[in-house]
Amino acid sequence: MSAVATPDTFFGNRGVITIDGASPVAVFKGIEITPKYDVAKLYGGGSILRQDLARHTFRVEVKIKAAKFDTIVGTSFMYSILNPTVNDGTVLDTNDVKTFTVVATATGALGTVCKQTVTGVYFESIPMGLPENDWWTPEFSGEGSTCVFANS
Numbered sequence: 001m002s003a004v005a006t007p008d009t010f011f012g013n014r015g016v017i018t019i020d021g022a023s024p025v026a027v028f029k030g031i032e033i034t035p036k037y038d039v040a041k042l043y044g045g046g047s048i049l050r051q052d053l054a055r056h057t058f059r060v061e062v063k064i065k066a067a068k069f070d071t072i073v074g075t076s077f078m079y080s081i082l083n084p085t086v087n088d089g090t091v092l093d094t095n096d097v098k099t100f101t102v103v104a105t106a107t108g109a110l111g112t113v114c115k116q117t118v119t120g121v122y123f124e125s126i127p128m129g130l131p132e133n134d135w136w137t138p139e140f141s142g143e144g145s146t147c148v149f150a151n152s
Contacts, residue, residue, distance in 0.1 A: 019101070033118055062141070073087070100123070101118070115152060
């Protein structure tokens with residue numbers, strides 16, 4: 001039996017983000033999860049029309065703009081970006097890259113659950129800007145290796 005589509009509406013404040021299964025990060029400013037790949041087009045063979053397509057270089061772009069997050073050294077995921085072996089706020093002289101699992105769960109007005117799980121996510125930087133007279137909302141940009149979309 002096939003599923004029946006029920007349109008639902010989603011409001012960003014009804015979502016929860018977790019990174020590596022830790023306490024939820026409250027994301028009131030936004031998250032973007034974009035699976036994408038490059039496409040190679042084949043032309044030739046005496047025709048001006050496209051003959052075939054092939055996709056390659058799959059990746060998942062992850063952008064998180066957080067309004068509530070953990071900054072405690074030792075528990076916040078962001079400090080292990082600097083040191084993949086010990087989350088102590090120091091920089092480790094290594095070329096190893098720490099990867100994370102990011103799970104975004106949104107609940108619609110009708111109760112529909114949309115869960116997006118991105119694995120193998122790396123972040124290149126820790127945004128630490130503190131704007132005057134405004135909320136600190138760091139924007140973490142990363143890239144994952146694969147993703148799964150589910151309704152639970």
